[in-house]
Amino acid sequence: MKKNLTLIESARQLGVSSATILNWEKQGYLNGIRADKGVFFSFSEIVNLQKKIESGLIGRLNSRANKKNSNKTFIPDEHFDHPEDTHKIKLIYEYIIENQLNINESIFCLCLNHLISSGLLLKLPFRELLKLYNKKSNNINVIQELNLWQTHLDFEKKTDLYQQLLDFQLPEISDPIGVIYQSLTSxxxxxxxxxFYTPKQIxxxxxxxxxxxxxxxxxILDxxxxxxxxxxxxxxxIKKLGRLLKPTCLWxxxxxxxxxQIARINLMILFSDFDxxxxxxxxxxIYNYSLDDxxxxxxxxxxxxxxxxxxxxxxxxxxxxxxEYYPEILSMESYSYFIFIGLNLLQEGGYLSYLLPESILNIKTHKDIRAFILKNAEIRKIKNYNRVFSGVFSPVVRIDLEKKNPEKAYLASVENGRQYFISPIRFLRNDQFIFDIHNTEEDVRLLEKIWAFPHITLTGNADWVLGIVTGDNSKFLAKIKKKGYQKILKGVDIQPFRIKTASNFIFYDPSQLQQASPLYKFKAKEKLIYRFISNRLVFAYDTGKHLTLNSANAVIPKLKDYPMKVIACLFNSELYQFIFRQKYFTHKVLRSHLESLPLPVLPQETLKQIEKLHDRIVLSTMDEKLFEIRYNELNQLVYNIFQLNENEIQLVRKRLK
Ligand SMILES: C[S@@+](CC[C@H](N)C(=O)[O-])C[C@H]1O[C@@H](n2cnc3c(N)ncnc32)[C@H](O)[C@@H]1O
Structure with a gap:
């Protein structure tokens, strides 16, 4: 039996992307084995996970892995402005589903319908229309198109049912058939x-x-x-601008x-004056580009x-x-090939504008394509659209590139709630070429100043304790303490500097749980518990040996002469909220984020001073006003450590608003 699988083999086995596998590894569902040639996973572990997914044991993963096998269809409502349009599509969609019509044949009939309503075909009985080669038309290309298409179709069994598709009223949107096709595709x-087709407005x-x-x-090419x-x-x-461009300029x-087929008919209808x-x-x-004629x-x-x-x-x-053909693309991500090919097919000075998942900006796996972009083009614009597609949870960004040798001091426009300009050359300065668009030049200068301060990090200097994944909280958790049960904390139980009284209890039996860090780690004499699902850092010092659910993880720093309470103070401080937000812009606090945060090298007396302040803050957590005074004292101390001036402090506060 094969022992280890590569990342790609593992992804293929589980029917997900490599990035998802790495994400599952981060979440503790898989244990990667790092070697010179990349990351490997034990075959038995992959097969085990597959069994759990298939048996429904792992609900959250299940939904993702099975997405590619889902038969579900739905009407993507991002394509409509008016409810009556949705209604018209719904009627057609339901008619096709109820009568179990074939998608290709139905789309053909709906194209006939579209051509008739656009005046490019005469409305004749269906059987007459099917004898298209007999019909006279001004547009020979339309007739040829339909004849050719028809040779692959068979209407014999349900002609009467298909015929009715000619009578439905199509919504007056630019691509009604494309939207119906999307609705019918699982x-x-x-x-x-x-x-996932793009809404017209974008x-x-x-x-x-x-x-x-x-x-x-x-x-012009898509x-x-x-x-x-x-x-x-x-x-x-082009039509609106009255440009001299002919429709054949569109590829x-x-x-x-x-x-x-739909796209061809769409263009023929749009340019109905041209035959x-x-x-x-x-x-x-992707496959044919390199083998092109x-x-x-x-x-x-x-x-x-x-x-x-x-x-x-x-x-x-x-x-x-x-x-073999794209050695530069290591991620095997499909959109990366299209960026690579797109830039290769562009004239010098030409423009490329793509809609892409936000993860291209900062996920390590996509370092390859970011490097390629920075080397071969100037970034003109990055615009954040957030979520635009039904059924797709990734936020979306648009990246516009101009093909040219990038100049040293060019600027790109960023639209991210507000509009500002950044110098993308700075992306080359971080080792993963992260496109940190959330940072203005001012933010970057401040982050660089913080990092320039002598510091250590938690990398290799801590034990990490992942919260427990039960697989079914309703089955494993109790609201009252039963025999053999112990307290367990959720993310919401963790407040800055404070742990709320646990309101859940669990019987800790690792053999029954989906993910359970060893008990001795939870039972460490001291540890820091932090919220995992959060867009800010929330840390509390724990000596109560608490267990945590996976919405809260824990870390046991192992830094000699660097007290844990100091780390809790730093990570809870205003300045670290700024660092975390500007660097990662995320809703998950990952180990890799925390490992990268700088811990300033400080004299013993300063460490002691912060440690004492920690205890004073903890004592004030039940008194809002006092807590604010002491928390401000901490913030000022942290600003002083990094020698921030008033403008820099204002910048931090502005970003955190
Ligand atoms: C996100 S959709 C975009 C469609 C259209 N450009 C739009 O924005 O509405 C991606 C399209 O890529 C097509 N596609 C996927 N793999 C492809 C490949 N290897 N070569 C060409 N097209 C591909 C799919 O069929 C799909 O129509």
């Missing part, structure tokens, strides 16, 4: 190919930004165009043949727009190919 399929905004800047005979949302947005803009590709063959083709762009290989584009697939699945033989 969540599993969408996750596998990363197919496509319009992205297409609008650079169209004025590119020249008359420009070429390399994974879906039903053509971005191409429609660019096309509408699109997609792996999904039905989406390609043209849209430049939209079916293609697996000669003429296409050298075709370059002026503007590339898109929302490339995130976390798409690759088959085993594709992975071997990807490693």
């Amino acid at each position: 969540s599993g399929e969408k996750s596998k190919n990363g197919s 496509c319009d905004e992205m297409a609008g930004e650079y169209l004025n800047k590119i020249k008359g005979n420009a070429k 390399l994974c165009c879906g039903s053509g949302q971005f191409l429609l947005a660019a096309g509408e803009r 699109g590709y997609d792996i999904d043949p039905v989406a390609v 043209f063959n849209p430049n939209i083709y079916q293609r697996n762009f 000669h003429s296409r290989k050298y075709r370059k584009f002026d503007l590339i727009l898109g929302n490339p697939p995130w976390g798409a699945e690759f088959r085993h033989e594709q992975l071997t190919f990807l490693k």
Whole structure:
């Protein structure tokens, strides 16, 4: 039997991405084995986890791993402004589902419907319409398109039912058929190919930004165009601007043949005055780009727009190919290939604007593509949109790049609630090339000043105690103390400097629990307990040997002559809230975050002074006013240690507001 699996093999075995595996490792569900060649996981551990997921034992993981197998379908409401539009889509969606119609055939009929309502086809009985080659039309390309498409379809069994799709009223939105197609595609399929179509408003905004800047005979591309949302947005803009660009300046590709059909029809309808063959083709762009034929290989584009697939699945033989053809991309993340290919297909001075998951900005795994971007382009804009897709929990950012040799002092615009400019060259100064867009230049200077202070860290200097995962709290926790049960704390029980009285009890039997750190660690003489799910640092010093649930973890620092209470004071202080927020902008307090925080090297008397202040603060936790006075005393002390001036202190306070 195989003993160890690589990261990619483990991800494939469990049907999730490599980043998810690393995340599960961080959360303690897996134990990675680090070696020179990367991280490995024991085969038996992976199989065990798989069994637990499949048997439903691990609910939270279950939902993620099974997402790719989910048959669930739903109407993505981010595409509508008016409830009546949702209603029209709902009627069509329910009709197709109830009558168990085939998606391809239904989409064909709905395209006929769309062409008829747009005046490109005559409304004739369905059977007549199917004999398209007999019909006269001004638009030969539309007729050819439908004839070709029809050769792959079979209406025989349910002709009457399909026919009724011609009578439904389509909503007046730019891509009604694309939205219906998205609604009919299962969540599993969408996750596998990363197919979540972009709302029109965002496509319009992205297409609008650079169209004025590119020249008359420009070429515009979406390399994974879906039903053509971005191409429609660019096309509408071109028409509005009265530009001389022809519709054949718009190019699109997609792996999904039905989406390609919809996109082709969409463009034919938008440019109904032209009788043209849209430049939209079916293609697996990652796989075929490098094997491209000669003429296409050298075709370059002026503007590339898109929302490339995130976390798409690759088959085993594709992975071997990807490693060989894209050695720069170590993460095997699908959108990274599209950034790589996009920049390669762009003219010098051309623009690329992509919608991407926020994790590209700061997750270690995506260091590879960040390095590639910084080397090959100037970042023009990063805009934070937060959550925009139904069924996708990742916040979304837009990254705009200009293909050129980056200058030393260029500035990028950031839109993140407010708008400001930053110098992306500074991203090169951190070892993971993190795009820390939340920081202005002022913030960065202050963080660098803090880090310049002589310091030590918890890396290699602490024991970490992960909170208990029961798998089913209602089964394992009790509200009253029973025989053999002991107190257990949740995240909400941890306050700055204070532990609330536990209101939960557990019978600690590690063999029954999904995750349980060894009891002796919980029972350490002293430890620091902190909230795990939190956007701020909340620490309390514990000598009560408390157990914790996974919403609270604990750390046992092992730094000689550096008292734990001092660490509690520093981490709870205003300045450390600023550091944590500006550096990580997260809702989870991870071990890696805490390991990176600087612990200033201080004389013994200062350490003693802080230790005493800790005890005074703890004594004041029940008196709000006194607590505030003592907490302020601590904050001032921490500012003094790092020699912050008044402006810097104001900056910290402004950010924490
Ligand atoms: C997030 S959707 C975006 C679609 C469209 N651009 C939009 O924004 O509405 C990603 C698209 O990438 C396509 N796709 C996935 N893998 C692909 C590949 N290897 N080559 C080309 N297209 C791919 C999917 O079929 C899907 O339509």
